[in-house]
Structure formats: C-alpha cells, structure tokens
Amino acid sequence: DSGSVTASPRQQDTEYLCPVQIGSPAQTLPLDFDTGSSDLWVFSTDTPRSEVNGQTVYDASSSSSAKRLSGATWKISYGDGSSSSGIVYLDTVTVGGLTVSRQAVEAAKQVSSSFSRDTSSSGLLGLAFSSINTVSPNQQKTFFDNAMPHLDAPLFTADLKHNADGRYNFGYIDKSAYTGSISYTPVDNSQGFWGFTATVDGTDVTGIADTGTTLIYLPDSIVTSYYSQVSGARYDSSNAGYIFPCGSSMPDFSFNVGGGGGGGGTVTVPGSYVNFAPTDQTGQTCFGGLQSDSSIGISIFGDIALKAAFVVFDGGNKQLGWAAK
Numbered sequence: 651d652s653g654s655v656t657a658s659p660r661q662q663d664t665e666y667l668c669p670v671q672i673g674s675p676a677q678t679l680p681l682d683f684d685t686g687s688s689d690l691w692v693f694s695t696d697t698p699r700s701e702v703n704g705q706t707v708y709d710a711s712s713s714s715s716a717k718r719l720s721g722a723t724w725k726i727s728y729g730d731g732s733s734s735s736g737i738v739y740l741d742t743v744t745v746g747g748l749t750v751s752r753q754a755v756e757a758a759k760q761v762s763s764s765f766s767r768d769t770s771s772s773g774l775l776g777l778a779f780s781s782i783n784t785v786s787p788n789q790q791k792t793f794f795d796n797a798m799p800h801l802d803a804p805l806f807t808a809d810l811k812h813n814a815d816g817r818y819n820f821g822y823i824d825k826s827a828y829t830g831s832i833s834y835t836p837v838d839n840s841q842g843f844w845g846f847t848a849t850v851d852g853t854d855v856t857g858i859a860d861t862g863t864t865l866i867y868l869p870d871s872i873v874t875s876y877y878s879q880v881s882g883a884r885y886d887s888s889n890a891g892y893i894f895p896c897g898s899s900m901p902d903f904s905f906n907v908g909g910g911g912g913g914g915g916t917v918t919v920p921g922s923y924v925n926f927a928p929t930d931q932t933g934q935t936c937f938g939g940l941q942s943d944s945s946i947g948i949s950i951f952g953d954i955a956l957k958a959a960f961v962v963f964d965g966g967n968k969q970l971g972w973a974a975k
C-alpha cells in the first residue's frame with residue numbers, strides 16, 4: 651500500500667494542514683501532521699460549543715464504523731503551552747488513499763484557547779513514535795505505525811513548501827520530488843521523537859525533525875553567531891526572541907546531515923525563510939525563524955528547516971534522509 655496527501659500552508663507557513671477521511675461515511679477533517687507528537691486527536695461533537703470556532707468536527711455517532719474505546723482517555727500538552735484532552739474511538743482513517751481500520755481517533759472534550767482560535771485546523775495527526783502516545787490505560791499506535799506493515803516501504807516523506815502546497819507520501823520515495831542524492835543519518839527515538847545529529851558550522855547539534863513546530867530552535871552559540879551577521883539584529887525580551895529590521899537581507903543557514911565518510915549532504919535554508927514575520931502592524935521589525943533552544947531543553951528543526959528539504963522518515967531502518975529540492 652501507499653498514500654499521498656497534499657499539505658497546505660496556513661498563516662505564512664505557521665502550520666501545514668492535510669485532509670483526512672475518518673469514519674463511514676467519510677468525514678473529511680483538515681489535520682496538522684506532527685512528527686513531534688503521537689496522538690491523532692480531533693475537534694468533535696464532544697468538544698464544548700464554546701471552544702469550537704468554525705472548525706469541522708468529527709461525529710462518531712454518525713459513523714457506522716466508530717466504536718468507543720471504553721475507559722480510554724487522553725491528555726496532551728505542546729511546546730507552546732497549548733493542550734487538549736478527551737475520550738477515544740476506534741474508527742477507519744484514510745490519508746491520501748491509504749486506509750487504516752481501527753485507528754485510535756482521540757475526540758477532544760477540552761481544547762485550549764490557541765486551538766479554538768486556529769479556525770482552519772480540526773486537530774493533529776501525530777507521526778512521532780507510539781511510545782509517547784498519551785492514551786491511558788492502554789497506549790495506542792500512530793497512523794503510521796498501524797499502516798507500516800502494509801506499506802510498500804516502511805517510511806513516509808515530508809515535502810513541505812514555502813507559501814505553496816507540499817506533500818506527505820506514505821510507503822514510497824518520489825524520485826521526482828528532490829534533486830541530487832538523499833543523505834541518511836541514524837534516528838535516536840529514545841525520547842519518542844525523530845532525533846538526529848546535524849553539523850552546523852562544524853558544531854554537532856542533536857535535535858528533532860518536527861513538522862508540528864513552526865520555527866528552528868538551536869543552541870544559543872549558533873543562533874547568536876547567525877544574527878551577528880545581521881546589522882540591527884538583537885534579542886528582544888518582549889518578543890522573547892531575535893528581531894531585526896524587516897528590510898534586512900538575511901544570510902542563508904546551512905546544516906550538514908550524514909557527515910560520516912561520504913561527506914553527507916547539506917541542507918541550505920534560504921535567508922528569506924529566516925525572515926519569518928513582522929512583530930507588529932508597522933512592519934518595521936521582523937521576528938527570526940531561527941531562535942534559541944535555551945528555554946526548551948531540546949533543539950528543534952521545525953518547518954522553516956523542513957520546507958528547505960525533502961525529508962524521509964524511515965521507520966523500518968530508524969533513519970532520517972535529507973535531500974535538496
């Protein structure tokens with residue numbers, strides 16, 4: 651089996667949403683595919699009306715294939731402080747033509763305000779490792795874990811784009827989607843994430859490949875030295891990050907993966923991607939797409955980095971592949 655689904659950017663690439671079919675007859679919900687978490691949760695008819703703000707909701711009662719997973723609950727919180735929780739159904743889930751029957755679909759009974767405000771997203775589809783799924787008392791598998799045994803190859807690829815539709819493919823590598831060769835590097839999934847080590851300016855950086863995080867968060871030393879090249883750039887405590895004049899031309903940001911003998915491959919994030927967004931309506935000052943990881947405790951290669959590459963999430967061989975495009 652295989653699957654292929656479009657990933658559409660929202661709000662200046664802050665997130666990417668994919669249409670997912672749930673239940674019988676199919677209910678299509680736009681979900682944020684997140685390689686940094688492992689719960690598939692949705693706005694539902696169980697979500698209080700006061701917390702639903704235009705989102706499409708899942709109605710288990712109108713799906714003939716839905717079965718309540720009795721006694722199961724879930725509760726999750728994310729790096730930006732957002733959170734959600736609820737109950738669990740098993741139902742049929744289809745992504746880009748790839749179907750998993752009896753997928754745990756986590757229906758929200760509570761969502762925090764940033765989810766209510768995000769009117770275009772009906773929830774998240776976790777693609778990290780099932781070891782960090784939050785369903786209790788019996789942990790549930792991710793869509794990818796359930797699909798893997800049926801896939802032509804035990805992998806999925808992420809091809810996110812700047813201000814344009816990209817694609818997630820499951821079970822195969824589309825050779826027309828990248829240029830040059832794919833450089834592979836081992837994955838450390840001990841924390842449940844797609845952890846890997848890259849080299850930035852000769853310094854090894856261990857972080858995670860996280861499609862659910864908008865920006866790049868790296869060690870202070872690397873971030874400080876990057877912004878030292880931008881006149882007028884400074885750390886601004888009120889914005890809790892590096893800002894600079896919006897007219898600045900930003901240097902490209904490169905990192906190497908799969909260093910080893912063959913020299914590995916270099917991913918180059920265009921400077922224009924690092925000029926993330928204005929901090930206010932005047933458009934004078936802009937917020938950087940590269941920020942420090944010092945308040946996080948882990949380095950994160952988020953969408954700003956991922957959309958500069960074609961990335962292979964290889965669950966069979968526990969490796970990450972990176973290619974230019």
Ligand SMILES: Cc1c(C=O)c(-c2nnc3c4c(C[n+]5cc6c(C)n(C)c(C)c6c(Cl)n5)n(C)c(C)c4cnn23)c(C)n1C
Pocket residue numbers: 661664665682686728729730731732768862863864865946950
């Ligand atoms: C340690 C960490 C993160 C780890 O992940 C993180 C982060 N970075 N983007 C996101 C997230 C997103 C992506 N996301 C970010 C957005 C921002 C910055 N803005 C202004 C909007 C409107 C956003 C939307 Cl709609 N979507 N989503 C949907 C969720 C649930 C996120 C959770 N955390 N998160 C932050 C800000 N930090 C400090």
